[in-house]
Amino acid sequence: MKVGIVVFPGTNCERDVAHALGLLGADTELVWHRETNLDGFDRIVLPGGFAHGDYLRAGAIARFSPVMGPVADAAAAGVPVLGICNGFQVLCEAGLLPGALIANRDLRFICRPVHVRVESTTSIITRAARPGQVLRIPLNSYEGNYVPGDSAPIPVLRYCEPDGTASDAANPNGSIDAIAGVTNAAGNVVGLMPHPERAVEQFMVSTDGRVLLESFLAS
Amino acid sequence: MTTDLHRRLGMTDEEFAQVGAILGRSPADPELAMYSVMWSEHCSYKSSRAFLRDLPTEAPWVVVGPGENAGVVDIGDGWLAAIRIESHNHPSFVEPYQGAATGVGGILRDVFTMGARPIGLWNQIRFGSLDDPHSRYLLGGVVAGIAGYGNAVGVPTLGGEVEFDDTYRGNPLVNVMCLGILRRDQLVLGTAGPPGSIAILLGSSTGRDGIGGASVLASTGFEEGAATKRPSVQVGDPYEEKKLIEACLELYERGLVVGVQDLGAAGLSCAASEPTARAGAGLDLDLDAVHCREVGMTAPELLMSESQERMMAFVDPAHVDEVLAVADRWEIDASIVGTVREGDRLRVFHGGRIVADLPTSSLSEDAPLLRRPIARPDWIDALWDDQTRPVETDLVETLVALLDHPSLGDPSWIYEQFDHMLFLNTVAGPGLDASLVRVRGTSKGLAVSTDGDGALCHLDPRRGGARLVWEAALNVAVVGARPLAIVDNLNFGNPENPEVMWQFTETLAGLSAGCSDLGVPIVGGNVSFYNETDGADIYPTPVVGMLGLADPMPPLRGSVAPGMAILVCGPAQSTNLAGSAVQTIVHGAHGGRPTNVDPDAGEASIGTAVRIAHEIGGGVLHDISKGGALVALAELLMPAGVGASLSPTPYTHAFGEDPHRFLCLVPAERIEETVRIAVEERSRIELWGATTGAPELSIGHTNVVPVRRLAAVWRGAIADRIAGGSGG
Numbered sequence: 044m045k046v047g048i049v050v051f052p053g054t055n056c057e058r059d060v061a062h063a064l065g066l067l068g069a070d071t072e073l074v075w076h077r078e079t080n081l082d083g084f085d086r087i088v089l090p091g092g093f094a095h096g097d098y099l100r101a102g103a104i105a106r107f108s109p110v111m112g113p114v115a116d117a118a119a120a121g122v123p124v125l126g127i128c129n130g131f132q133v134l135c136e137a138g139l140l141p142g143a144l145i146a147n148r149d150l151r152f153i154c155r156p157v158h159v160r161v162e163s164t165t166s167i168i169t170r171a172a173r174p175g176q177v178l179r180i181p182l183n184s185y186e187g188n189y190v191p192g193d194s195a196p197i198p199v200l201r202y203c204e205p206d207g208t209a210s211d212a213a214n215p216n217g218s219i220d221a222i223a224g225v226t227n228a229a230g231n232v233v234g235l236m237p238h239p240e241r242a243v244e245q246f247m248v249s250t251d252g253r254v255l256l257e258s259f260l261a262s
Numbered sequence: 263m264t265t266d267l268h269r270r271l272g273m274t275d276e277e278f279a280q281v282g283a284i285l286g287r288s289p290a291d292p293e294l295a296m297y298s299v300m301w302s303e304h305c306s307y308k309s310s311r312a313f314l315r316d317l318p319t320e321a322p323w324v325v326v327g328p329g330e331n332a333g334v335v336d337i338g339d340g341w342l343a344a345i346r347i348e349s350h351n352h353p354s355f356v357e358p359y360q361g362a363a364t365g366v367g368g369i370l371r372d373v374f375t376m377g378a379r380p381i382g383l384w385n386q387i388r389f390g391s392l393d394d395p396h397s398r399y400l401l402g403g404v405v406a407g408i409a410g411y412g413n414a415v416g417v418p419t420l421g422g423e424v425e426f427d428d429t430y431r432g433n434p435l436v437n438v439m440c441l442g443i444l445r446r447d448q449l450v451l452g453t454a455g456p457p458g459s460i461a462i463l464l465g466s467s468t469g470r471d472g473i474g475g476a477s478v479l480a481s482t483g484f485e486e487g488a489a490t491k492r493p494s495v496q497v498g499d500p501y502e503e504k505k506l507i508e509a510c511l512e513l514y515e516r517g518l519v520v521g522v523q524d525l526g527a528a529g530l531s532c533a534a535s536e537p538t539a540r541a542g543a544g545l546d547l548d549l550d551a552v553h554c555r556e557v558g559m560t561a562p563e564l565l566m567s568e569s570q571e572r573m574m575a576f577v578d579p580a581h582v583d584e585v586l587a588v589a590d591r592w593e594i595d596a597s598i599v600g601t602v603r604e605g606d607r608l609r610v611f612h613g614g615r616i617v618a619d620l621p622t623s624s625l626s627e628d629a630p631l632l633r634r635p636i637a638r639p640d641w642i643d644a645l646w647d648d649q650t651r652p653v654e655t656d657l658v659e660t661l662v663a664l665l666d667h668p669s670l671g672d673p674s675w676i677y678e679q680f681d682h683m684l685f686l687n688t689v690a691g692p693g694l695d696a697s698l699v700r701v702r703g704t705s706k707g708l709a710v711s712t713d714g715d716g717a718l719c720h721l722d723p724r725r726g727g728a729r730l731v732w733e734a735a736l737n738v739a740v741v742g743a744r745p746l747a748i749v750d751n752l753n754f755g756n757p758e759n760p761e762v763m764w765q766f767t768e769t770l771a772g773l774s775a776g777c778s779d780l781g782v783p784i785v786g787g788n789v790s791f792y793n794e795t796d797g798a799d800i801y802p803t804p805v806v807g808m809l810g811l812a813d814p815m816p817p818l819r820g821s822v823a824p825g826m827a828i829l830v831c832g833p834a835q836s837t838n839l840a841g842s843a844v845q846t847i848v849h850g851a852h853g854g855r856p857t858n859v860d861p862d863a864g865e866a867s868i869g870t871a872v873r874i875a876h877e878i879g880g881g882v883l884h885d886i887s888k889g890g891a892l893v894a895l896a897e898l899l900m901p902a903g904v905g906a907s908l909s910p911t912p913y914t915h916a917f918g919e920d921p922h923r924f925l926c927l928v929p930a931e932r933i934e935e936t937v938r939i940a941v942e943e944r945s946r947i948e949l950w951g952a953t954t955g956a957p958e959l960s961i962g963h964t965n966v967v968p969v970r971r972l973a974a975v976w977r978g979a980i981a982d983r984i985a986g987g988s989g990g
Binding site: 052053055056058059062063075092093095096097098151152153154155181183185238240241243244245246247 | 406409410413414415416499500501502504505591592593674677678679680681682683684685686689700818
């Protein structure tokens with residue numbers, strides 16, 4: 044099995060994702076954004092960063108990169124596609140996931156661990172998790188405030204208190220319904236704002252990211 | 263040409279005459295432009311160069327010392343570390359967001375110019391009181407600028423320091439430091455290579471932004487109307503820089519460049535002349551080939567522009583096509599702008615004709631060398647003789663007052679705006695004594711601490727300079743690393759003031775002594791003069807950036823939990839509070855002579871700290887610095903919500919800041935082992951108390967305060983002042 048990690052100019056988490064997936068035994072390959080053929084990849088990740096500088100709007104230019112055609116084709120064919128942070132923003136802009144991500148409520152960049160609760164165990168990143176399981180995973184974004192618009196998103200993760208309860212204080216960026224991650228209706232495309240690859244080793248804030256990435260590789 | 267052009271470019275009449283003597287004729291405007299920026303204080307170090315020569319810069323592990331774009335040291339197993347610090351003080355006052363952002367961009371280029379991948383950034387930022395709306399605006403802008411650039415360029419910001427003091431009200435300090443790592447065979451120097459080499463300008467297009475930044479902005483003080491200098495501030499584009507980093511690293515990996523120089527201060531003037539002078543060669547530079555973002559730029563504008571995100575690569579002719587292909591792949595612009603020639607002439611072509619023709623080395627090597635007058639201030643003895651003893655107040659209320667000061671308060675409002683986790687190597691991040699990053703593929707870790715203290719150095723610049731070196735060394739030691747190399751950023755007032763030059767030379771003497779005693783070389787630095795507003799100089803504020811090496815990595819730091827022993831290691835605290843936070847913040851005083859360093863005790867403390875960090879698993883170490891031992895202990899208790907019971911503690915022991923001291927929390931069953939290590943390392947160690955399940959801090963059973971109260975004050979010290987003042 045091979046995981047393709049898409050690299051736009053300005054992407055910066057590609058090696059981190061490769062490292063984390065590598066720890067879990069995956070075979071990964073970086074794919075430049077001008078690539079037009081994704082045959083041979085069984086999984087696709089759009090990692091975090093600032094694709095095309097996030098100029099105009101996060102993900103707004105990236106959706107026009109040549110690689111996004113084959114990404115859409117793979118998603119339609121049922122290939123698991125995971126967007127992390129900036130990758131989530133790109134998937135929303137590309138119309139592969141519903142809604143949009145706007146500036147954080149406090150208009151400041153946020154880099155710190157947050158708690159999220161598993162809302163659904165049918166998505167490609169939560170199949171190995173327990174319903175209601177609380178995970179502690181780092182957030183790292185300025186535009187992480189999820190707004191569904193007219194869509195009816197299927198939440199995968201919601202921000203929560205350490206004990207799993209909901210509160211305004213536990214919602215770091217003002218996302219509607221505290222949504223931290225969503226899936227498409229088919230269940231094979233998922234986007235989330237927290238960075239699971241930043242929670243996989245003992246010295247990190249937790250190893251809670253493993254269950255998400257393991258689910259992704261096993262899905 | 264108007265007769266006073268040189269003055270408007272910041273040159274003296276003497277310097278103008280010297281240019282005429284070098285050329286044997288009157289300089290043309292483009293030539294004058296080049297000399298004006300290259301001979302500026304910022305680029306030439308003309309006031310400081312004579313003194314910097316005496317600094318200790320050598321050690322067997324130094325690969326590249328001061329003078330190149332960054333210092334480089336050997337960390338073993340074929341790996342090198344590159345490190346550099348720079349100031350962006352004046353631009354950040356004029357335009358805080360872009361000033362700070364381009365400071366980050368510039369320091370990154372200094373490091374990846376050497377062939378290194380930047381792996382961490384640190385910032386040292388100083389402002390006036392947060393009660394002043396303008397200081398809040400500057401803090402917000404600077405932090406947003408560092409975040410906006412550093413996060414997007416994809417290099418984590420791993421730590422730093424922040425201080426608020428009215429000395430910085432009209433002249434904030436924004437220093438940034440960068441660490442990179444590289445394989446030994448990837449080291450690249452700023453040389454133009456042999457004659458025939460081709461100069462290729464990579465990255466952003468050249469515009470009129472930042473013209474004269476080095477001379478007009480960085481080399482004079484501020485007076486009324488600083489905002490009129492705003493056009494001299496550059497504008498940053500982190501996206502362009504990210505692509506430039508990746509492109510350059512690919513060029514190095516494939517061995518496609520002979521040398522590289524970044525375009526920072528003095529822009530093309532510097533990037534064309536310095537590598538050529540180092541190579542002992544000449545250069546033909548074609549300004550018509552430079553890719554521009556504006557039409558109709560004149561030759562002086564092209565030569566002086568400080569447009570960001572540009573690099574000059576010197577390439578063997580056989581590799582030119584490959585270099586252009588790499589640039590194309592990474593979607594950056596590239597122009598062939600010059601050819602290295604035999605001889606020593608820098609010839610600049612514009613509009614098809616020669617507009618400048620001068621000896622290459624004259625721009626750097628013939629720069630003026632000033633011996634400015636030095637005068638010991640007559641007020642220093644009165645300061646030292648100040649025997650005023652503070653009226654000692656309640657321990658708990660003093661502690662609360664200190665934790666409520668933004669200089670000692672919780673800095674997470676700042677560092678949580680910075681990506682400090684990227685690359686997955688951050689073992690110890692911001693908010694701790696030192697950052698610690700693992701070097702993947704090796705057993706090693708690199709630790710970095712940065713330390714400055716204006717009030718201390720104002721009271722005694724020599725002792726202050728030495729104190730900073732030893733404090734930074736102990737900071738890396740408590741995370742398990744041995745001190746390896748230093749970079750320094752010397753932020754001072756107007757060098758035309760003889761008292762500032764005294765502060766400067768005294769500081770250098772202190773830094774030198776500290777480094778020599780410690781056996782750690784200075785591998786690079788930066789001098790920022792003219793930090794003054796309306797004739798008032800800032801406190802002398804040297805900043806020491808210390809790189810430490812942990813090999814192997816120590817075990818993970820323990821957690822603060824009930825039932826741990828609290829030990830204080832290092833020399834006994836004296837009754838001296840000169841320069842301490844309690845003197846400044848609580849007593850509103852400034853006087854006395856700070857306690858001097860004690861190299862033997864310093865070595866013992868470092869040895870003890872490193873061994874405890876490695877040998878006592880589950881231990882928690884913390885340097886005692888600003889605020890003293892009680893503040894240091896509170897900093898450990900508050901995040902954990904754990905209490906402590908301490909033996910009766912005299913006021914000066916609670917808040918004194920004598921050097922070489924650190925706290926050590928260890929599981930109770932490991933006290934004996936910990937004490938044995940200290941004894942073996944000839945360090946003094948004493949038991950102060952124990953952590954408790956009751957969430958309160960109890961000092962001698964008479965002074966008791968809930969840890970929750972301390973934490974609330976500490977957490978709000980910066981955040982609440984920003985929030986409360988945001989409507990103002």
